[in-house]
Amino acid sequence: MPEQLLQQIVNGLMIGFMYSLVAIGLTLIWGVMNIVNFAHGDFLMIGMFTSFWLFTIFGLDPLFSIPICFLLLFILGIAIYRFIVSKVMKGPMLAQLVVTFGISIFLSNLAVYFWTPDFRLISTTFLQGTWDVGGINISVPKAIASIGSVITSICLFLFMKKTKTGKAILATEMNRESALLMGINTERINSLSFGIGAALVGVAGAFLSTYYYIYPQVGGLFGTIAFAVVALGGFGSIEGAFIAGILVGLAQTLGGFYFDPSYKYAIVFMIYLITIWIRPQGLLGW
Amino acid sequence: MKKFTTKQISVTGITLLVLLLFPLVITQTYIIHVMILVFMFGMLGVAWNIMGGYAGMFSFGQAAFFGIGAYTSSFLVVTFHVNPWIGLIAGGVVAAVMAAAIGYPCSNLRGHYFAIATIAFGEIVRIFFNNWKLVNAAEGITLPMVNESFTNFMFHSSKLPYYYIILSFLLIALVICYFVAHSKMGYYFRAIKESHDVARALGVNVVWYRLIAIMISAFLSAMAGTFYAQYILYIDPESVMLLAISIQLVLISMLGGAGTVMGPVIGAAILIPIAEFTRIWLGHKGTGVDMLIYGFLITLISVYQPQGIWGLFANIGKKKNG
Structure with missing residues (x-):
């Protein structure tokens, strides 16, 4: 029994790291411009398909397509911000909420149009098999993805704290007017944050494509969970999203283990509702 | 409460007359079906609008109330042979609670x-119903066939009774919305929408009025849910509790004009036929083109017409009069 439990904890941690990586990009966008990006899950889907096609056509291993996914999603994110999102920023809040829903439906069905709704899988990569650590099975691609998630999160954290651009993003997040007065081009920061947020989830897509099914609607599930993760961690808090992602992963697998696996997502949303009831600003929000 | 002008009364009267006579002139079953959907989604939009448009609580979980209404009456019909009209009220009460x-x-x-x-609430409810054995879990509920009559809320030979029932439901919702909007409560709602703190400072009981708005909205949505169940005669969580339905209601209200009485009806009258006809013309190949257009449309509306179409009409009307 303890071995089984330990196995569940390991599984929960590994899925949790993935949620963290999906959520930090979302929380960045949310924190900087107060926009809920409902198309975030679909950015993830595009990252996964990019990695899939690079593998299928050029035989490029998903690990090497990470920089390509990063760049592609970065450009896509900036384009979507420039041409669509920036135009509703001054509009009513309802339009800000709805516009990314439109983008989400558009992107996922564009994928259906081009690639059919079929499920695909990348079969032979560098990363295969499982490690056996003291009776606990650790899937290699999941372990590598977890490590990748931690490294990416640390990189983002350092970027925000150490570079001038990162500090400018943080300043804009804290107070837009003051940042503007200090000579920060907040419009540029907006589009940059949207680009980075999308690029991060592109990286998540590349990692996820090594072991998860790739299909046009894959973003729905991950996107919805990412909202719960972001809100749980505190809107705009990168550390918060990282920790909350791991908590959600653990809650999901342990909840499924102790109660009923079919309720595992309901448990996640339940925890989220209880948390914002007690602490509306989230775990690490202010 | 202001008096109506003769112009308003005559426009309303003529519209009603046209809608009453419409199915007698145009008898294609499919057109009637689309009209029924327009009225139903119009009603759901009006319900959304009371809490979203007036009180400023943007709900993306409205399908949960719709589904609870559908499930309550259907469950009562199947298990205890309760009359669906009683189930209608019961569903509304359960949803409001x-x-x-x-x-x-x-x-x-x-x-x-x-x-x-x-x-999160909508997803919890959907997952819960998908696994709840008492209501057949993911299998859903099929309503038993009974003799057609108004009392049984079931008609086989024609869609006309459904048409008139949902039209009167929509009118009830509109009248409720109109009175809410033009009463003191409506002003409280709008004060809360602008700012909780200011409303509270002026002595408005924010928690209480928000609850009232949500409960009215839930009750009306559940009524539409029971109607849907009696009309389609089959429900499952994936058809009545999907996030996509909730989103569609938000869109309908926004397109028509959130915070206006007639807005959601206009929104439904535009969006539902577009959705239905693109689905028929383009959706059968399973290529997603219909949804592609739909997504594009949403994005376009949010960017270029976020104030809704009703505002556009009102502006034109004012300019003409002025």
Whole structure:
């Protein structure tokens, strides 16, 4: 029994790291411009398909397509911000909420149009098999993805704290007017944050494509969970999203283990509702 | 409460007359079906609008109330042979109680926080019904065939009775919305929408009025749910509790004009036929083109017409009069 439990904890941690990586990009966008990006899950889907096609056509291993996914999603994110999102920023809040829903439906069905709704899988990569650590099975691609998630999160954290651009993003997040007065081009920061947020989830897509099914609607599930993760961690808090992602992963697998696996997502949303009831600003929000 | 002008009364009267005579002139079953959907989604939009457009609580979980209404009456019909009209009221009450239970803890949440909380609520309800053996879990409920009559809320030979029933439901919702909007309560709602703190400072009981808005909205949505169940005669969680339905209601209200009485009806009258006809012309190949257009349309509306179409009409009307 303890071995089984330990196995569940390991599984929960590994899925949790993935949620963290999906959520930090979302929380960045949310924190900087107060926009809920409902198309975030679909950015993830595009990252996964990019990695899939690079593998299928050029035989490029998903690990090497990470920089390509990063760049592609970065450009896509900036384009979507420039041409669509920036135009509703001054509009009513309802339009800000709805516009990314439109983008989400558009992107996922564009994928259906081009690639059919079929499920695909990348079969032979560098990363295969499982490690056996003291009776606990650790899937290699999941372990590598977890490590990748931690490294990416640390990189983002350092970027925000150490570079001038990162500090400018943080300043804009804290107070837009003051940042503007200090000579920060907040419009540029907006589009940059949207680009980075999308690029991060592109990286998540590349990692996820090594072991998860790739299909046009894959973003729905991950996107919805990412909202719960972001809100749980505190809107705009990168550390918060990282920790909350791991908590959600653990809650999901342990909840499924102790109660009923079919309720595992309901448990996640339940925890989220209880948390914002007690602490509306989230775990690490202010 | 202001008096109606003769112009308003005559426009309303003529519109009603046209709608009453419409199915007698145009008898294609499919057109009638689309009209029924327009009225139903118009009603759901009006319900959304009371809490979203007036009180500023943007709900993305409205399908939960719709589904609870559908499930309550259907469950009562199948298990206890309760008349669906009683089930209609019961469903409304259950939905309103659920709304209060979820609305109270969320009463301090604003904006995005509230929106995400409603998504979480809607998903919990859907997952729960998908696994709840008592209501057949994912299999759904098929309503038993009985003799057609108004009392049984079931008609086989023609869609006309359904048409008139949902039209009168829509009118009830509109009348409720009109009175809410033009009463003191409506002003409280709008004050809360502008700012919780200011409303509270002026002595408005924010928590209480938010709860009332949610409960009215849930009750009306549940009524539409029972209608849907009696009309389609089959429900399952994936057809009545999907997030996509909740989103569609938000779109309908926004397109027509959130915070206006007639807005959601206009929105439904535009969006539902477009959705239905693109689905028929383009959707059968399973290529997703219909949804592609739909997504594009949403994006376009949010960018270029976020104030809704009703505002456009009102402006033109004012200019003509002025």
